[in-house]
Amino acid sequence: MMDVDFFLNSIGMLASWHLVLVVVAGLLFGLIAGVIPGVNSALGIAVILPLTFKMDSFTALMMLTAVYAGGLTGGGILAILLNTPGTPAAVATTFDGYPLAQKGKVNEAMGIQVTSSIFGGIFSFAVVLLLIQPMSRFALMFGPSEMMMLVVLVFVVISTLNGEEFLRSLFAGALGLMFSTIGTSNITSAERGTFGLDVLADGVPSLICIVGLFAIPELIDLSQRKSAIKEMYSMQKGRSGLLNLWHGVRMTFDYPITLVRSAVIGTMVGLLPAAGSAMASLLSYASAKNGAKPDQKYGEGEPEGLVAAEVANNASEGGALACLLCLGIPGSGSTAVLMGGFFLHGLTPGPSLMQNSADLVYALLYGCLFQMFLLGFLALGVAFCAAKVIRLPNRILVPMLIGIIALSAFSYRNLFFDVVLLFACGILGWMLKRYKFSPVNFMIGALLGTPVEDELYRSMLLFGSDMTAIFFRPLTGTLTAITLVFCGLQAHKLIKRYREGAGC
Amino acid sequence: MRFDMRNKIILIDASPAIFAAVVGIWSYFYWQSVASLPVDAQASVFFIEPLFWVLAVGSVLIVVNCIQIKQRPQPAANIEKFLPKPDPNLRNKFLFSLVLIAYAFSLDYLGYIIPTLAFMFGVSWCMGTRDWRVFCSMALFICIFAKGVFGIMLRVPLPFWPWSN
Numbered sequence: 001m002m003d004v005d006f007f008l009n010s011i012g013m014l015a016s017w018h019l020v021l022v023v024v025a026g027l028l029f030g031l032i033a034g035v036i037p038g039v040n041s042a043l044g045i046a047v048i049l050p051l052t053f054k055m056d057s058f059t060a061l062m063m064l065t066a067v068y069a070g071g072l073t074g075g076g077i078l079a080i081l082l083n084t085p086g087t088p089a090a091v092a093t094t095f096d097g098y099p100l101a102q103k104g105k106v107n108e109a110m111g112i113q114v115t116s117s118i119f120g121g122i123f124s125f126a127v128v129l130l131l132i133q134p135m136s137r138f139a140l141m142f143g144p145s146e147m148m149m150l151v152v153l154v155f156v157v158i159s160t161l162n163g164e165e166f167l168r169s170l171f172a173g174a175l176g177l178m179f180s181t182i183g184t185s186n187i188t189s190a191e192r193g194t195f196g197l198d199v200l201a202d203g204v205p206s207l208i209c210i211v212g213l214f215a216i217p218e219l220i221d222l223s224q225r226k227s228a229i230k231e232m233y234s235m236q237k238g239r240s241g242l243l244n245l246w247h248g249v250r251m252t253f254d255y256p257i258t259l260v261r262s263a264v265i266g267t268m269v270g271l272l273p274a275a276g277s278a279m280a281s282l283l284s285y286a287s288a289k290n291g292a293k294p295d296q297k298y299g300e301g302e303p304e305g306l307v308a309a310e311v312a313n314n315a316s317e318g319g320a321l322a323c324l325l326c327l328g329i330p331g332s333g334s335t336a337v338l339m340g341g342f343f344l345h346g347l348t349p350g351p352s353l354m355q356n357s358a359d360l361v362y363a364l365l366y367g368c369l370f371q372m373f374l375l376g377f378l379a380l381g382v383a384f385c386a387a388k389v390i391r392l393p394n395r396i397l398v399p400m401l402i403g404i405i406a407l408s409a410f411s412y413r414n415l416f417f418d419v420v421l422l423f424a425c426g427i428l429g430w431m432l433k434r435y436k437f438s439p440v441n442f443m444i445g446a447l448l449g450t451p452v453e454d455e456l457y458r459s460m461l462l463f464g465s466d467m468t469a470i471f472f473r474p475l476t477g478t479l480t481a482i483t484l485v486f487c488g489l490q491a492h493k494l495i496k497r498y499r500e501g502a503g504c
Numbered sequence: 505m506r507f508d509m510r511n512k513i514i515l516i517d518a519s520p521a522i523f524a525a526v527v528g529i530w531s532y533f534y535w536q537s538v539a540s541l542p543v544d545a546q547a548s549v550f551f552i553e554p555l556f557w558v559l560a561v562g563s564v565l566i567v568v569n570c571i572q573i574k575q576r577p578q579p580a581a582n583i584e585k586f587l588p589k590p591d592p593n594l595r596n597k598f599l600f601s602l603v604l605i606a607y608a609f610s611l612d613y614l615g616y617i618i619p620t621l622a623f624m625f626g627v628s629w630c631m632g633t634r635d636w637r638v639f640c641s642m643a644l645f646i647c648i649f650a651k652g653v654f655g656i657m658l659r660v661p662l663p664f665w666p667w668s669n
Contacts, residue, residue, distance in 0.1 A: 053658050167569060168520070171562040175527055178534070178555045188544035192552070193534055216604070223600050223627065224593035395631035396638060399624035402604070403646050406611070406620065411660040420608040427601045434591075435520035453551040460550075 010363040013058060014370060022059055023367070026066025027375050031382040033067065034074020036397065041071030041334035046215040047401060049207070049341060050408035057345035058360055062367050064341040065321070068334055069371055072277060072317060073117045073379045076310055080109045089277035089313045092285040096298065096305035103301050110383040111248020112303055114376060116259070116310035119252070121372040123263035123311075124270065124318025129365050132322060136354035139326045144455030144462075145470035149479035151448050154329055156486045157272070158441050166490050169438035176445020177452065179204070186450065187457050199417045206447055207340040208409055208418050209425050213443050214337060215405055216426020217433050223398045245380060255304045258288050259311055266312035270319020277316040284312030321368070324349050325361055329444065336443050344412075513574045521570035528563030531556045603627070615665040620646060 026048070033044030044067045052060035075090035080097035093113065100109040142150065159169035182193040183203025194200040252259070262284040269280035288308035289298045298305045320335050328350025330336040342349050347357065354361055409422040432439045463469045470476050507514040535556040539549045591597070603623070610619040621643055628642065654660040 050658065050660075051653065053660075167562065167565055168524075171524065171527075171559065171566060174555055174558040174562060175531075178531055178552065178559060181538075181552055181555075185544075185548050187550070188548045190538070190541050190544050190548040192538045192541075192548060220597055220600055220604075223631065224596055395628050395633045396642065398631070399627040400642060400646065402607075402627075403620045403624055404649065406608070407616070407650060407654055407660075407662070410611075410616070410662060411654060411658065414661055416608070416611040416663075419611055420605070423601075423604045423608045426604070430597070430601065431523055435523050437520070437523075456551060457547075 006358065006362040007366070009359050010366040013359070013363040014367055019059060019062060019367075020374075022055070022063045023066045023371055023374060024378065026063040027070040027371065027378050028382070030067035030070020030072075031074040031077070031375075031379055032070075034071040034076075035078050035382065041068050041075075042214040042337045043218050043401070044068075044071050045334060045337040045341065046211040046408070047404055049211070049337070049344065050411050052341065052344070053411060057347060058363060058367075060345055061341060061347075061360075061364055062371075064338055065364065065368055066371050068338055069121060069314070069317060069368065069375055070378075071334065072314055073114065073375060074382065076113045076117060076313065077110065077379070077383050080106070080113055080306075089281055089316075090309075091278060092281040092309035093306065093313070095285060095309065096300070096302045097309075099299065099301035100303065100306060105244070105248075105301070107242075107244035108248035108251060108303075109306060110380065111245045111250075112252050112306050113248075113310050114379040114383065115249045115252040116262075116307045117314040117379065118372050118376040119259055120263050120266055120311035120313065120315035121317060121375070122369060123260075124267040124315040125365055125369045125372065127267050128318040128322040129362075129369070132326065132354070132361065132365065135322060135326045136351060139351040140355065141475060142327075142351060143473075144459045145473055145476045146479060147455055148452050148459070149476050149483065150327065150329070151444065151452055153479050153483045153486070154444060155441055156483050156490075158438055158444070160486050160490050165436040165438070166494065168436055169441050172432055172437035172439070173441035173445045175437075176442035176447075177449040178445075179209075179442070180446045180449020181453065186454050197417075199415060203450075204421055204425065204446075205412060205418065206343050207412055208422050209446055210336050210340040210443060211405065211409065212422040212425025213429035213432075213439050214334075215401075216423060217430035217439070219398055219402055219405075220426070220430045222394050225394055245383075251303055252307055255307050258304050258308050261287065262308045262311035263315045266315025267319045269312070270316030270321075271323055272319075277313050277320070280316035281309045281313040284308045318368070321365075325353060325364075326351065328353075328448075330447070336440070336447070339447070511575065515572045515574060517570040517572075521567045524563040524566035524570075528560050531559040600627075613666065615663045615668050616650060617647065617664050618666070620650075 029048055030041065030044055033047075034041065045064055048063065048067050052063055055063065072089055076093045076097070079090040079093035080101050097109050097113060100106075100112075155170055155173035159166045159173070180203070182200065184191050184194075184201050191201060265284045265287065266277070266280040269283060270277070285305060285308050288304055292298055292302075292304075296302050296304060320330075321338075324330050324335050324339060328339075328348065330339045330349075339349055342353075347353060347360070405422070406419045409418045410416055412418055429439050429442075431437075432442055459470055471480055505516040505518045507516075535549065535552050538552055539545050541548055603626070607619055607623040624642055624646065625639055628639070633639070650662060650664070654662055655664075
């Protein structure tokens with residue numbers, strides 16, 4: 001449960017004007033990034049990352065989480081205005097948000113979207129604040145073998161979510177693990193796969209790898225599109241001032257059951273490693289649709305559908321952050337880049353973070369709660385200006401973003417070779433994405449490969465040559481059983497599909 | 505890729521198959537290079553060896569899965585629906601990737617400003633920008649951003665020009 005000392009300490013850390021300014025800047029940047037078609041939170045965080053170099057770790061993390069939160073909400077604004085989800089998480093928002101805007105209720109839709117987002121965020125961070133201590137205590141029970149099995153389980157879960165591409169996703173995870181072994185071995189100090197280059201002796205830096213994997217593929221795809229906007233909707237059509245916006249804010253609370261149910265779904269899905277906000281919002285939308293009254297027409301501008309999608313979208317953020325903080329497993333591209341921010345400031349998310357820097361974790365979570373209130377005001381303001389921002393053409397946006405990202409890669413170690421590594425990782429990421437090998441699995445493998453190798457080696461020293469003994473440890477055994485169940489279910493599905501003649 | 509036989513059509517999704525095969529081959533050479541290290545080879549390859557087998561088996565399975573044998577549909581026009589949709593911009597995306605790598609390699613020799621401006625103008629031109637005011641604004645922005653934010657605020661020792669190295 002929450003500790004009063006941590007609460008007071010967090011208030012002390014948060015009570016500074018410069019922090020408020022940093023958070024406002026981060027939220028605004030995230031909102032704008034989310035509103036620009038094709039630019040997601042991961043790309044936004046990647047661009048802003050170098051600006052946090054000189055900040056202290058707490059301020060930097062507050063800024064990065066602000067960009068993350070702003071990006072999620074900004075994606076929803078775009079979905080309502082243009083029927084184009086700014087982020088994958090905003091797909092469900094388009095179902096009822098855009099039809100509502102087309103009915104001339106654009107301001108009401110904005111009011112509902114922003115209020116729902118804020119409610120979802122506040123709910124999930126409040127839950128996470130209550131759960132973080134028991135969660136971290138549980139995470140501390142993870143020894144080398146448990147951690148290794150957890151990584152395998154995460155690979156299998158993500159691969160299962162990818163459905164048809166189960167095999168390719170697992171393959172990407174194994175490739176990520178192999179990729180992580182490049183550099184000097186912690187066990188033997190032997191240099192592996194460095195081609196004799198000193199700059200590769202420490203391996204490919206995690207931050208460069210993450211930014212490359214998630215930011216560059218987006219830019220490569222954007223470079224071939226003049227604009228992601230298919231259809232321009234006039235902001236003026238349904239605009240009749242702040243009253244409508246306020247009406248939208250109030251309308252959100254007409255659906256209390258949906259609000260709470262979607263917030264619970266969002267938080268729970270967010271807690272699952274790698275499930276992501278897109279899945280949370282789609283699940284929540286589906287559950288709201290299933291319980292619809294006969295007069296409600298989902299998909300034709302039903303406000304409750306918009307509430308369900310947006311609450312779950314932002315509620316998943318708290319869960320995903322808790323998963324990152326307690327287990328050190330990023331669930332999405334955005335949380336992976338956020339993890340890069342932790343590394344940059346000398347912090348390693350995972351069980352030890354809560355043990356060593358509990359003050360910082362609590363302050364961060366309280367800070368995220370505080371961000372939600374600020375986000376409410378800022379998002380409503382940005383919603384009015386959004387139509388201008390989204391007109392920024394890709395032919396200007398793409399080259400400038402690449403120039404800035406190259407700068408941030410250089411400033412990591414003051415080496416231009418890191419820019420080469422960044423783009424090489426980016427091209428690899430683009431291929432993984434294009435050929436449906438899961439980039440998230442690859443990234444988890446690349447990030448967790450080194451600790452897994454070290455712990456596997458340690459397990460071998462502990463258990464000797466009989467490695468099967470590790471599977472008889474209670475937690476490892478449980479995780480193995482869950483992994484096997486997932487594999488079995490997926491194998492059953494694949495065999496069924498094969499018999500139906502669809503191939504794999 | 506498509507091969508027509510008497511009653512059947514063989515469809516091969518070539519790109520992911522090639523990608524998986526290349527990864528499989530790379531993992532073999534990587535494993536071999538570590539296994540042949542003069543010192544501590546066994547401990548160094550301890551984690552890599554099982555991964556190699558996973559990747560090797562995985563790449564074979566993926567290549568097999570990329571091959572589909574279908575009954576020839578009637579009428580013949582329906583064949584098209586089996587074929588994977590080609591990406592019309594694929595060539596441009598590959599070119600763009602090559603330009604990115606060339607840009608990254610040139611930075612070490614030419615400093616930050618010259619390759620970045622050349623890259624920005626080139627890409628922007630290819631994407632349809634013809635207005636010199638846009639080019640000037642982009643150049644101004646990136647110079648101010650690099651010098652102001654990185655050079656002065658963050659004190660990053662960024663080599664701006666070839667002679668700054």
